Amino acid sequence: MKTGFNFAYLDEATKRMIRRKILKAICIPGYQCPFGGREMPLAYGWGTGGIQVTASIIGKQDILKVIDQGADDTTNAVSIKNFFKRVCNIMITDRTAEASLIQTRHRIPETTLNKDQIIVYQVPQPEPLRKLEPKEKETRKLHAYKEYALMHVKLYEEISQFGSVIKTWAYPVETNNRYITDPTPIPKFDNPKMNNMEALQLFGAGREKRIYAIPPYTKVKSLDFDDHPFEIQTWDECCSICGSTKSYLDEIIINNEGKKNFICSDTDFCKSNLEKNK
Amino acid sequence: MNIKKIMHVENLTHFYGNQIGCKGINFDLYKGEILGIVGESGSGKSTLLKCLSGEISPSAGKINISLDQGGVKDFLSLPEQEKRQLMRSMWGIVHQNPRDGLNLRISAGGNIAERLLNVSEKNYSHLRNTGKYWMEKTEMDSDRIDEFPIGFSGGMQQRLQISKILSSNPQIVFMDEPTGGLDVSVQAKILDTIKSIVRDINVTMIIVTHDLAVVRFLTDKLLVMKDGIVVETGLTDRVLDDPQHSYTQLLTSSILQV
Structure with a gap:
């Protein structure tokens, strides 16, 4: 081209x-x-x-x-x-x-x-x-x-x-x-x-x-303090598409009643995880 | 008792263009000593303090300092990094206006913590306890550690500035009119606090002021300055009670005798 x-x-x-x-x-x-x-x-x-x-x-x-x-x-x-x-x-x-x-x-x-x-x-x-x-x-x-x-x-x-x-x-x-x-x-x-x-x-x-x-x-x-060490985020939920508990989850509001859903933010990871689990 | 000389100043001179800032200043500063610099406005006392604390580099002269760890150093030829490091830990300036020495957007505790973090303290509860300790030491309410200095009174801000500087256990503290903008009763209380602390922790200080009551109350030795030069020097009580130079005589006699 x-x-x-x-x-x-x-x-x-x-x-x-x-x-x-x-x-x-x-x-x-x-x-x-x-x-x-x-x-x-x-x-x-x-x-x-x-x-x-x-x-x-x-x-x-x-x-x-x-x-x-x-x-x-x-x-x-x-x-x-x-x-x-x-x-x-x-x-x-x-x-x-x-x-x-x-x-x-x-x-x-x-x-x-x-x-x-x-x-x-x-x-x-x-x-x-x-x-x-x-x-x-x-x-x-x-x-x-x-x-x-x-x-x-x-x-x-x-x-x-x-x-x-x-x-x-x-x-x-x-x-x-x-x-x-x-x-x-x-x-x-x-x-x-x-x-x-x-x-x-x-x-x-x-x-x-x-x-x-x-x-x-x-x-x-x-960076952190000796008595306040660095920590990463955790979720109680898992991805509602692939079921992953290890990846970073996005919170998504899915209806007007404020119902929430959590899905992987990494779409490629989510897809391959889903295929693997099938 | 062998008293250590921690600062030796020789022929210190600074010009602003053709204008004399200060000229031919000589003195020695010993550990635990409190040196007062008095003089009228424009007599060069602030210029001298700025030269000593590395804020400006003087036109001529020599400043030798001896640090706790290791020998005598030529202060003026130190690289900028070492000068800044000194100012942030081993030395400290208490400004006349506490807003120059404090960060008003961070809490009282944060202000003290900044000083300690400069000397690589990385333990939160230790920072916290040291902050509270110094606030109490300077007679502040340690419950106000999380409040912002913007909500403090002028006297409180000055106390906070002093506790910030002292928290890193400095070797030399420079004070520029520490009670300048405060009313008389608060002045007296802060001077009391300073006096009790300096005797307690044996800190060396250089205080610049035009207030003879302050130097009488706090200092051991005195430099009297006029037009950029030192006109008289000696033990504070001697200079104030038996002034030799005509300017010092004028200065001492100008205090209202009530």
């Missing part, structure tokens, strides 16, 4: 620039590396960072999977998939295990990723300290000098007010015992998956023009 665009939309020089930044980001796990972000045919906030990272590393042999909130069939996922189908003419899949490149928004797939895969996160706000310290100059110093007391003060405040940490998404992590990193708005349920993950994790923020990375087999620790 002829599109009039270079393979993967970006020109080769831009791709090289982004790849150089990705390499730098991999060398300094968790460090936010500035890059010359381009305008993409997508509004800021819809994954312009992730799409640029994906575009710069995608090859003709790659099989791409795009998920949005765990689902393969939601607007953001579908439009990004169509975009890459048009500008790269590559294979697209819904199967986590088949994909070599996964772009994601707000979830990490339930299926464990392997060393041949790369996961690209769309990042709404790369700076975990932004809401605590508005000055960019200061947050850079806080990172450089590893002064992370503020982040723990935030957790302290939540425990003192609510009895436990109430942050359930974008729960800050410490990467490789060094940089505090924003894991993007994934539920904290997914945080343990980031630790020692076999796959390479890349993060792209388009508006803020930052790339950061967590290399394979890197220690990722969710």
Whole structure:
């Protein structure tokens, strides 16, 4: 199919620039590396960072999977998939295990990723300290000098007010015992998956023009206190479609009386679990 | 008893353009000592405090500090990271306006916790107990630990700021007009609190003020400044009771004798 665009939309020089930044980001796990972000045919906030990272590393042999909130069939996922189908003419899949490149928004797939895969996160706000310290100059110093007391003060405040940490998404992590990193708005349920993950994790923020990375087999620790250890969400219910008790469940209101249903947020996991159980 | 010298200042000078901030300041500070710096507005006392606490880097001079762990260091040539680390743990500034030293969007306990978290305390109940301990020590109601300092009175905010600084057990505390904006009865109470605590925990302090009552009450030694230079120095009682320099004489005689 002829599109009039270079393979993967970006020109080769831009791709090289982004790849150089990705390499730098991999060398300094968790460090936010500035890059010359381009305008993409997508509004800021819809994954312009992730799409640029994906575009710069995608090859003709790659099989791409795009998920949005765990689902393969939601607007953001579908439009990004169509975009890459048009500008790269590559294979697209819904199967986590088949994909070599996964772009994601707000979830990490339930299926464990392997060393041949790369996961690209769309990042709404790369700076975990932004809401605590508005000055960019200061947050850079806080990172450089590893002064992370503020982040723990935030957790302290939540425990003192609510009895436990109430942050359930974008729960800050410490990467490789060094940089505090924003894991993007994934539920904290997914945080343990980031630790020692076999796959390479890349993060792209388009508006803020930052790339950061967590290399394979890197220690990722969710912040906590000695006497208030980090915990993930649990549910009393199971998925009403596949019956899974291990996956992250979405709560869905199904009628006007407020009847609730719980289903897996990862649609691919749900489907394959259902097939397996048949 | 061998008293340790923890700060040695030599010929400290700072210019703002052509304007003298402070000039040729020399003094030694010993452990457990409380040094007062007095002088009128514009005499350079705040400039001096800013130089000493690393907020501005002076045009000339030397500051040697000796830390608890390990030998003498040249403070002015320390990298920024070490200076910040010092300010966040081993040293502390009590600002005149407590809003400069506190984060008003986080609770009283959180403010104290921030200081302790800087020295890698990661145990919640310990943070909590230390917070309560210091609030009580500065005569605050420890039940108000989860309230926000924005709802505290000026005197309470100042007490909170002091307990925040002292909670990390600092070696040197810098106080810039600690009772500046407070009314007289609250001033007296806070001075009482400061006095009882410093004797208790043997902290070293440098207090900048224009209030002679404060220095009389708290300090051991005194520097009297005028136009950026130190005009007289000595033990507080000696300087105040037997002033030698004409400016000090003017200063002491200008207190209303009721």
